[in-house]
Amino acid sequence: xxxxxxxxxxxxxxxxxxxxxxxxxxxxxxxxxxxxxxxxxxxxxxxxxxxxxxxxxxxxxxxxxxxxxxxxxxxxxxxxxxxxxxxxxxxxxxxxxxxxxxxxxxxxxxxxxxxxxx
Amino acid sequence: xxxxxxxxxxxxxxxxxxxxxxxxxxxxxxxxxxxxxxxxxxxxxxxxxxxxxxxxxxxxxxxxxxxxxxxxxxxxxxxxxxxxxxxxxxxxxxxxxxxxxxxxxxxxxxxxxxxxxxxxxxxxxxxxxxxxxxxxxxxxxxxxxxxxxxxxxxxx
Amino acid sequence: xxxxxxxxxxxxxxxxxxxxxxxxxxxxxxxxxxxxxxxxxxxxxxxxxxxxxxxxxxxxxxxxxxxxxxxxxxxxxxxxxxxxxxxxxxxxxxxxxxxxxxxxxxxxxxxxxxxxxxxxxxxxxxxxxxxxxxxxxxxxxxxxxxxxxxxxxxxxxxxxxxxxxxxxxxxxxxxxxxxxxxxxxxxxxxxxxxxxxxxxxxxxxxxxxxxxxxxxxxxxxxxxxxxxxxxxxxxxxxxxxxxxxxxxxxxxxxxxxxxxxxxxxxxxxxxxxxxxxxxxxx
Numbered sequence: 001x002x003x004x005x006x007x008x009x010x011x012x013x014x015x016x017x018x019x020x021x022x023x024x025x026x027x028x029x030x031x032x033x034x035x036x037x038x039x040x041x042x043x044x045x046x047x048x049x050x051x052x053x054x055x056x057x058x059x060x061x062x063x064x065x066x067x068x069x070x071x072x073x074x075x076x077x078x079x080x081x082x083x084x085x086x087x088x089x090x091x092x093x094x095x096x097x098x099x100x101x102x103x104x105x106x107x108x109x110x111x112x113x114x115x116x117x118x
Numbered sequence: 119x120x121x122x123x124x125x126x127x128x129x130x131x132x133x134x135x136x137x138x139x140x141x142x143x144x145x146x147x148x149x150x151x152x153x154x155x156x157x158x159x160x161x162x163x164x165x166x167x168x169x170x171x172x173x174x175x176x177x178x179x180x181x182x183x184x185x186x187x188x189x190x191x192x193x194x195x196x197x198x199x200x201x202x203x204x205x206x207x208x209x210x211x212x213x214x215x216x217x218x219x220x221x222x223x224x225x226x227x228x229x230x231x232x233x234x235x236x237x238x239x240x241x242x243x244x245x246x247x248x249x250x251x252x253x254x255x256x257x258x259x260x261x262x263x264x265x266x267x268x269x270x271x272x273x274x
Numbered sequence: 275x276x277x278x279x280x281x282x283x284x285x286x287x288x289x290x291x292x293x294x295x296x297x298x299x300x301x302x303x304x305x306x307x308x309x310x311x312x313x314x315x316x317x318x319x320x321x322x323x324x325x326x327x328x329x330x331x332x333x334x335x336x337x338x339x340x341x342x343x344x345x346x347x348x349x350x351x352x353x354x355x356x357x358x359x360x361x362x363x364x365x366x367x368x369x370x371x372x373x374x375x376x377x378x379x380x381x382x383x384x385x386x387x388x389x390x391x392x393x394x395x396x397x398x399x400x401x402x403x404x405x406x407x408x409x410x411x412x413x414x415x416x417x418x419x420x421x422x423x424x425x426x427x428x429x430x431x432x433x434x435x436x437x438x439x440x441x442x443x444x445x446x447x448x449x450x451x452x453x454x455x456x457x458x459x460x461x462x463x464x465x466x467x468x469x470x471x472x473x474x475x476x477x478x479x480x481x482x483x484x485x486x487x488x489x490x491x492x493x494x495x496x497x498x499x500x501x502x503x504x505x506x507x508x509x510x511x512x513x514x515x516x517x518x519x520x521x522x523x524x525x526x527x528x529x530x531x532x533x534x535x536x537x538x539x540x541x542x543x544x545x546x547x548x549x550x551x552x553x554x555x556x
Contacts, residue, residue, distance in 0.1 A: 020160060022153040023189070054160060054178060056185040057244050080505060084465035085178040087500035092179065093186075093247035096499060103505040104472055175462060 004029045006036050011043040012113060014106070018051040026062045033066055037073045044113035045070050048106055050081025060095045067100045077101065080109040146202040150191045150217070159188045159200055163215065166202060170213055170273050179251040180213065180271040186248045187217045187267050195219025195265055205270065212253070212272040220264035227259055278333060280394045284381070285330035291380050292322055298376035306368055313359075317352045317369070324348055334398040337405050349406065353413040357421070363414040370407035374400060436467040436476075439541060442548045444473040447537070449482035457493035464497060468506045475544040476501055479537045481512030491526040498531055507547070509533070511540035 002025065007014040013036055015029070033045060047063060049055065055063075067077035078101045082090075090097070103109035148159055163184045167177040184200070191198040198219030205212040224230050231246045245267075249255040254270035288295060299318050324345045332341025349370075356366045377399050385392035437445045446464050464476060478494065480486070486494075498508040511534045513521070521528060534540040545551055 020157050022157045024153050053164075054181055054185065056182050056189075057247070058185075058189060079503075082504045084462065084469060084500070084504065085175045087465060087503040088175055088461065088496075089178045089182050089251065090503060091496045091499045092250050093182065093244065094250075095247075097503065102503055104469070104474070105505075108472075108474070108505065175458075 003032060006032060008036075008040055008042070011041065012046060012110070013037065013040065013042045013044070014046045014048065016048040016051070020052075020054070021059060023058055026059055030062050030066050030069075034069050034073070037070055037075050042075050045075055045077040046106060046109045046113065047077065047079050048081050048109075049079065049086075050083070050105070052086065053083060055082070055086050055090060057093060057095060060090060060093075060097060064097050064100060067097075071099070076113055078103050078109040078112050080105055145204075148200050148202070149197075150188050150195075150200055150219075151197040152192070155192065156185055156188045160185050162202065163213075166204075166213055167271070170204070170211060172213075172271065172273055176271060180215075180269075183248040183251040183269055184215055186244050187215070187269070190245075190267075191217045191219045191221075191265075195221035197221075198264075210272050212270050214268060214270045216266060216268045218264065218266040223261040223263055223265055224257075224259040225261055227257055231257075280391055280398055281329050281333045283385075283391065284395050284399060285326040287380060287384055288322065288329070288377070289326040291384075295373075295376045295380055296322055298379060299373050302372045302375050303369065306372055313355070314369075320348055321345070321352070321373075329402075334402045337402070337409060345406070346409065349410050350413050353410045354417045357414050357417045363411045366410045366414050367407040370403055370410055374403050377403075436464055438467075438471055438473070439477070440545060440548070440550065442472065442474040443541070443544045444468065444471060444476045445479060445537065445541075446476060447479045447482060451485065452483060452490045452493065454489060454493070457490065457497075461493060461497040461500065465500055465504065468501060468504060473506055474548055475507050475509065477509045477511055477537060477540040477544060479512040479540070480510065480517065481514070481537070483517070486517045486520050488524050488526075491521060491524055495526065495531075507532075509540045509543060511535065511537045 004015060004017060004019070004021075004025065007016075013033065015033065017029075019025075021029070036042065037045065045066070047066070052059075063077075063079060067079075070077045079097070080103045082102065101112060103112050146162065148162060149155055150159070160181050163181045164177060167180050172180065188200060191200070195217075196219060198217065198221070201214075201216040201218070203214045203216075205214050231249065245257065248269070252269040253272050254268070256268045257265070258267075259265040296318055299322070300315055303314060303318070328342050328345045332339045336342070337346065352369070353366050356369075378396060381392060381395050381399070385395060437447070439445045444464070444467055446460070448460065452460070464478075467473070468476060478497070480494075483490070494510070498510075501508050509532045510528075513533055513535070532540075532543070534543060542552065
């Protein structure tokens, strides 16, 4: 089954979503991330969606849930690279992704993570 | 899965369907049964939205609305179809999507139209949100008979 | 009799019976259109005053000759004023055409004994007023086009540029009234600029926005929410006391949005956030 690759950089996990995910794939990613946080004792999770031209409610909730679970496991999540059109659409939908930190790109995301737990 | 043809749209009496002359050059019927069908709908709608020269924001809004409604049809409607059509109304052109299923129907449409995302109310169907993303939104649902949701996005 | 004689005759006629023609004309106008205001009366009088000289000097042939300059200028003015006042081009042309009736009446009476000259005169006047009427329509359309072009220019000037104040700090000075369409354009361009420049903070200055209603407030909130989702923070500056009142009154929740009185204050905060500060040289 296809899976979205998760990269480990020190105590950080980096996920770059580049495919149009169907719901099952999104759920698998959520499960995989949670597992990896525990396994790798990660302190931070970076989700890069700069390649996504669409984020609907399911994916949005997946991201929120992932961040919530990460927090329980003492890890911070930062969502990076949301495209303007996607941001505008999500706001119109009423999805604000509370509890999810955001940054413009991976570099800034890492800075943000670095500040919060180092 | 039942044979979902255009006969399902017959009992969907809405001015949306009758008011516009549908151009014959685009009339697609896509199945909505499995997970992967949502991805396919997103792809098709994006292509047609591009052809219609919708702005990037409008494209994104339409494809997102389509994704939401497609998922509803699969998850709560027991599967169905979506019909894509190009519309012409005088000088303006639009894209209409009709999501139809023969599922249990929505007992309280007003409740469903209230957001299910952030607030506690609503049914979690996100219909209110999807409605805000498009120009025209009509929902026709009868318990035990099924649901049909028609949305239109116009090229201004 | 030659056309020139006819011209002289008609010119003299108009001068002689100016009052009567004026009365007939204005009542004809009042009947045809629904305007019978002072402006119309003034326009008629001014036009009639210039007409005899133009006819006597330039004849009926060419309304673009220099003899007709004054009349054309007058018609320009009338047409432009009416365009601004919201008349239709039709109404303005009718203004000229309706003069025919009164002139015909006068001419028929005065030239009753000379049918040839009457015929010549009627024809000449008719074609002349046709030309002048069409001229007003041309002018009307040109001025309306110009109004549109000017408005577009104003719009483009007003459509606010996003300014990069510092590394990672953008400013969006909003000027003028914000309607739904404009707000969307503004929102999109701010978000695009944020991606382009990689800015972390955007200062939205509303000093130049006269009123804030629910719709504008909603658009502002949406813009800020979208920027947040992308990873940038917003500060609203320049909230005047009246706007502050309106915002509270409307129940808009600004709790998690930072606001500052002036753009300068906001700039200092922004600099601080991105790790810079301003030092005055000793």
